[in-house]
Amino acid sequence: MTVLYKLETFEGPLDLLLHLIDKAEIDIQDIPVSEITDQYMAYLQSMQELELEITSEFLVMAATLLSIKSKLLLPKPPVIEMDEFDFYEDDDIDPRAELIQKLIEYRKYKGIARHLHEREWERSQIYSKEAEDLTPYMPVTPENPVEGLHISDLIAAFQRALSKAVKRTSYARIERDEISVKDRIRQVVDTLQNVGRGGRVLFSKLLHEEMERHEIVVTFLAILELMKMKQIWCYQESLFGDIVMEWRGEERLDGISDAEIDY
Secondary structure, eight states: OOOOOOOOOSSSSHHHHHHHHHHTTTTTOOOOHHHHHHHHHHHHHHHHTTTTOOOOOOOOOHHHHHHHHHHSSSSOOOOOETTTEEOOOOGEEEEEEHHHHHHHHHHHHHHHHHHHHHHHHHTTTTOOOOOOOOGSSSSSOOOTTHHHTHHHOOOOHHHHHHHHHHHHHOOOOOOOOOHHHHHHHHHHHHHHHHHHTTTEEEEGGGGTTOOOOHHHHHHHHHOOOOHHSSSEEEEEESTHHHHHEOSOOOOOOOOOGGGGGOO
């Protein structure tokens, strides 16, 4: 028959004692030293049978338990009376007190260690990304154009601007050249007659970048008037395309009388 031993691994003698106390469901404040000592010694005996190395701290705890057990088994010494004072031995102190205090502290730190281990495991399940440099995405604070200037500097600059404005007493009046629809019709006719009958000219060719708005309007009115006079035919080859003008009048029309023009 084969006997199997299953020994748990303990971090030290206090860990083994707590295991025995919890397993027996014993109050840690009232430890039955005799029972716990027997269980503790049985565990050490099992380690020796399995030829496992027993560290010195386990042996020290065994000696401590045996010492406490012997003190609890010995009867208390009688009271010695002397000079109206009663003296007692130190045996009134519970020999288990120091061991109980160590076990309470060890249980507290063991619980904290278990809690930290659980927090470590929970944190290991979270995968986070390394921090990135977000400086390029920070809003750029615009520079203050008047930084370093005092209010007196601004007032002085304002006063200089006012003094320059007062000195500007002379001014010039600029008048733009006006062009009539009649004159523009003659210019368009000259352009179309140079092309010849059946020739084509784009409306955009009559315009240029330096032309002002009223000149563009006058040119458009001139085209409408020539269409009314049946001198040109206008059409578009595509939607929103340029206007194509085709000369339909005389091959050479040196002039147009004012009677033919309504403007």
